[in-house]
Amino acid sequence: MIEGMVIAGIATGANDGYIYVRAEYPKAVARLTLAIEQATELGLLGDNILGTNFSFKMHINRGAGAFVCGEGSALTASIEGKRGMPRTKPPRTVEHGLFDKPTVLNNVETYANVSTIINKGSEWFKKIGTENSTGTKTFALTGNIQNAGLIEVPMGTTLREVIFDIGGGVRDGGEFKAVQIGGPSGGCLTEEHFDLPLDFDSLSKVGAIIGSGGLVVMDQKTCMVEVARFFMDFTQKESCGKCVPCREGTKRMLEILNRIVDGKGEDGDIELLKELGEAISKTALCGLGKTAAGPVLSTIKYFENEYKAHIYDKKCPAGACQKLKTITIDPELCKGCSKCARNCPVNAIKGEIKKPFVIDQKLCIKCGACLSNCPFKAIKEM
Amino acid sequence: MTAFDYTVLDRAIEQFGNKESSLIAILQYAQEHYRYLPKEVFPYLSKKLGISEARIYGVATFYENFSLEQKGKYVIKVCDGTACHVRHSVPILEALRKELGLSEEKKTTDDLMFTVETVACLGACSSAPAITLNNEIYPTMTPEKAVALVKSLKENA
Ligand code: SF4
Ligand code: FES
Numbered sequence: 001m002i003e004g005m006v007i008a009g010i011a012t013g014a015n016d017g018y019i020y021v022r023a024e025y026p027k028a029v030a031r032l033t034l035a036i037e038q039a040t041e042l043g044l045l046g047d048n049i050l051g052t053n054f055s056f057k058m059h060i061n062r063g064a065g066a067f068v069c070g071e072g073s074a075l076t077a078s079i080e081g082k083r084g085m086p087r088t089k090p091p092r093t094v095e096h097g098l099f100d101k102p103t104v105l106n107n108v109e110t111y112a113n114v115s116t117i118i119n120k121g122s123e124w125f126k127k128i129g130t131e132n133s134t135g136t137k138t139f140a141l142t143g144n145i146q147n148a149g150l151i152e153v154p155m156g157t158t159l160r161e162v163i164f165d166i167g168g169g170v171r172d173g174g175e176f177k178a179v180q181i182g183g184p185s186g187g188c189l190t191e192e193h194f195d196l197p198l199d200f201d202s203l204s205k206v207g208a209i210i211g212s213g214g215l216v217v218m219d220q221k222t223c224m225v226e227v228a229r230f231f232m233d234f235t236q237k238e239s240c241g242k243c244v245p246c247r248e249g250t251k252r253m254l255e256i257l258n259r260i261v262d263g264k265g266e267d268g269d270i271e272l273l274k275e276l277g278e279a280i281s282k283t284a285l286c287g288l289g290k291t292a293a294g295p296v297l298s299t300i301k302y303f304e305n306e307y308k309a310h311i312y313d314k315k316c317p318a319g320a321c322q323k324l325k326t327i328t329i330d331p332e333l334c335k336g337c338s339k340c341a342r343n344c345p346v347n348a349i350k351g352e353i354k355k356p357f358v359i360d361q362k363l364c365i366k367c368g369a370c371l372s373n374c375p376f377k378a379i380k381e382m
Numbered sequence: 383m384t385a386f387d388y389t390v391l392d393r394a395i396e397q398f399g400n401k402e403s404s405l406i407a408i409l410q411y412a413q414e415h416y417r418y419l420p421k422e423v424f425p426y427l428s429k430k431l432g433i434s435e436a437r438i439y440g441v442a443t444f445y446e447n448f449s450l451e452q453k454g455k456y457v458i459k460v461c462d463g464t465a466c467h468v469r470h471s472v473p474i475l476e477a478l479r480k481e482l483g484l485s486e487e488k489k490t491t492d493d494l495m496f497t498v499e500t501v502a503c504l505g506a507c508s509s510a511p512a513i514t515l516n517n518e519i520y521p522t523m524t525p526e527k528a529v530a531l532v533k534s535l536k537e538n539a
Binding site (some may be wrong): 022026057080084140144147214217218234 | 401402403404405406408410411440441442445446447448464465467468469479501502503504507508510517
């Protein structure tokens with residue numbers, strides 16, 4: 001990667017390179033620091049590299065916890081010591097980038113490929129992968145998967161190979177439900193996509209992106225509405241607040257999703273989510289806003305029934321949403337000790353000592369206080 | 383009150399350079415030392431770096447990692463990144479908050495012993511769900527293990 005950046009420096013006439021890393025990855029920061037030190041000692045970085053008149057210095061900037069800094073203009077603002085907010089383009093970063101100078105900005109993975117391509121030739125590189133997506137791609141395979149970790153595969157490898165051959169299938173004998181690809185701005189893929197080659201063209205056809213290269217596998221116990229809510233919660237918090245559609249739109253979408261998982265979904269919510277999602281995607285300034293609705297729109301596309309079950313039947317088919325569970329007392333096991341009734345914060349449990357107690361479902365707020373308190377395990381959650 | 387130790391800031395400026403682009407690195411350095419950003423930091427850096435206090439405050443509040451409030455002796459970060467979330471990080475967070483009487487709004491105990499916060503990915507996704515205690519990673523956590531950890535810290539305190 002360092003070599004790749006130096007080559008880019010020679011190609012563009014740049015003398016300074018900056019690596020932006022999340023501060024949450026201290027090991028990566030330590031390794032990069034060491035690598036830069038070693039390269040400098042060997043004369044591969046710094047002044048007059050290998051006795052030539054080319055000099056190149058490398059700096060590490062640790063992020064301070066702002067997702068939007070993955071966006072080019074926000075990233076440069078952050079390196080300049082400012083708030084990481086995107087700006088309108090053009091001018092693009094290549095014309096007007098870091099410290100107002102033309103800047104070439106690439107992903108770490110891209111630079112890491114440069115020296116291999118130069119050594120082995122572009123023909124060799126193009127032999128790997130597919131016609132329009134050449135080379136290899138690293139993915140972070142995680143979630144409910146047997147073998148989690150970082151993998152590097154040729155572009156165009158199918159989802160089935162990745163999940164089953166490499167990943168060893170769903171962990172703990174679970175059943176596959178979906179895989180979220182491309183991080184919080186990506187979308188989900190389901191069983192019907194098992195034979196889909198993972199490359200740019202095929203993914204964009206089904207409305208997904210490679211994005212961050214994250215592949216999070218979800219089993220049948222994962223609620224897709226809750227997952228969409230989770231991503232929206234993240235993007236809403238990470239919205240920099242500069243433009244209205246993203247700042248307000250993500251908030252409103254999150255409110256609706258929160259309502260749905262809390263069992264307060266209403267008729268028309270799905271349509272409203274779609275409408276808002278499409279409006280934000282069309283009008284937001286930067287990539288964060290443009291893709292914010294991705295997880296919601298794609299889960300609605302593939303799992304609309306789950307949304308409907310939450311909204312109309314007040315049920316979570318995956319059994320994951322706490323507020324949609326039914327908590328009952330098994331009369332066979334209940335000894336009538338009244339401990340549950342004393343622990344219930346809303347007095348929803350009534351009964352006579354030594355006789356089975358009953359939960360009034362209308363009053364129950366599904367907090368689970370009784371559940372952990374029953375000495376006889378008579379309380380069940382469904 | 384003992385006098386405020388400005389030498390930390392001087393050292394940071396020395397190391398990263400007296401320029402606006404060093405601001406984030408300087409604030410990070412300061413936070414590592416004071417464990418939050420005390421209010422004294424702002425006028426001092428403003429004068430030294432020639433940037434307005436408002437500008438510095440803007441940066442300090444924009445980025446999630448900076449805290450203007452004092453943190454506990456033990457800072458526990460529960461990862462709620464995607465990989466940890468689908469492997470049930472939320473029950474861990476809830477168990478810790480319950481054990482320490484904390485909530486989403488109240489992140490630090492009154493005795494300044496514990497802070498519980500969330501973070502989006504610690505880079506330990508393959509050992510999800512993960513938490514960190516003062517930056518040390520504890521992999522494959524459960525609510526029980528997390529509570530036991532807090533209890534043992536309390537006992538040794
Ligand atoms: S889309 Fe969102 S993150 Fe991007 S500039 Fe607008 S408010 Fe900021
Ligand atoms: S999501 Fe928790 S460590 Fe990556």
